[in-house]
Amino acid sequence: VRIYFQKHLTKNKMWKVALPEFTNAHLELKTALTYADGSPKYELSAAEKVRIGEIYDEYESQKGVSKESLKGTDLSDDTLSALYSAYSEVQEANRLSSLRARILLNVLCPCCGISMSDEIDHHLPRSIFQTLSIYSSNLVPICHKCNNKKRTVTGENPFERFIHVYYDTVPDKKQFLNAEVSIKEDKLLIKYFVSKIPELSDLIYQQLAFQSKRVNLDKRLNKETNVFMLSFFFGMKEAFDKKGSKAVKAFLKSNAKTFQKNLGLNSWRTVLLLSLSNNDEFCGGKFLDVLGYK
Numbered sequence: 001v002r003i004y005f006q007k008h009l010t011k012n013k014m015w016k017v018a019l020p021e022f023t024n025a026h027l028e029l030k031t032a033l034t035y036a037d038g039s040p041k042y043e044l045s046a047a048e049k050v051r052i053g054e055i056y057d058e059y060e061s062q063k064g065v066s067k068e069s070l071k072g073t074d075l076s077d078d079t080l081s082a083l084y085s086a087y088s089e090v091q092e093a094n095r096l097s098s099l100r101a102r103i104l105l106n107v108l109c110p111c112c113g114i115s116m117s118d119e120i121d122h123h124l125p126r127s128i129f130q131t132l133s134i135y136s137s138n139l140v141p142i143c144h145k146c147n148n149k150k151r152t153v154t155g156e157n158p159f160e161r162f163i164h165v166y167y168d169t170v171p172d173k174k175q176f177l178n179a180e181v182s183i184k185e186d187k188l189l190i191k192y193f194v195s196k197i198p199e200l201s202d203l204i205y206q207q208l209a210f211q212s213k214r215v216n217l218d219k220r221l222n223k224e225t226n227v228f229m230l231s232f233f234f235g236m237k238e239a240f241d242k243k244g245s246k247a248v249k250a251f252l253k254s255n256a257k258t259f260q261k262n263l264g265l266n267s268w269r270t271v272l273l274l275s276l277s278n279n280d281e282f283c284g285g286k287f288l289d290v291l292g293y294k
């Protein structure tokens, strides 16, 4: 049995993922168009290889923003459909499964931050951008639920797109994800939402708000909230019994720090713990009712 020790809980923070390491786009293209015995599935001409390389380079300089020329409409239909079909090699147990594994390895879903990513999404849809079907920078990790919700996003309107988790940057030192706490009839209700702060460009703000609505972030996070908070219950109770609400606040704040370090300031776990640590009612003993102790 091999045990892996990891410095961090996951490789990424919420909203942001590092580009997969050790990829070689030309080699991956060649592998995807060749059978395991080395015989060709589809042969690209030298000119086509150059053209596809140019499209890949353009994708990088565009930082994944959709553009007509990335569609490669000057390539033949046969070539475009061979590229489209080549994605099957990225599926499990196929020729490019190691690329798949590198993209998904220990990555929390950047859209919801709830579960680990277990699927790959084409940031620019494969049906429209056949050229980018197996291009690693266009293959982003996502969880099944979020992927399902994203599927029908066309991205025609720039404000109605998901952010590019490899290329777009979101502030890490300023808070834009909020968890507004309210307690009604001993029930903890949290409103999770993205707010516009000066450090967020208007476009990124709109996209974050769009994608969060699309994946039902608020509703899904509310489902997670109580179970997540239960794991802090005895810590909170011990603090409360010894030193009252001040100690509960300090306990929640120190836990928020751990989550901030690992998952970022703008991860839902961090902002939830921070909001609760600032809630006098919750820390003053209401947490006992809310979490079902009384």
Ligand SMILES: [Zn+2]
Pocket: 109, 110, 111, 112, 113, 114, 115, 142, 143, 144, 145, 146, 147
């Ligand atoms: Zn997700």
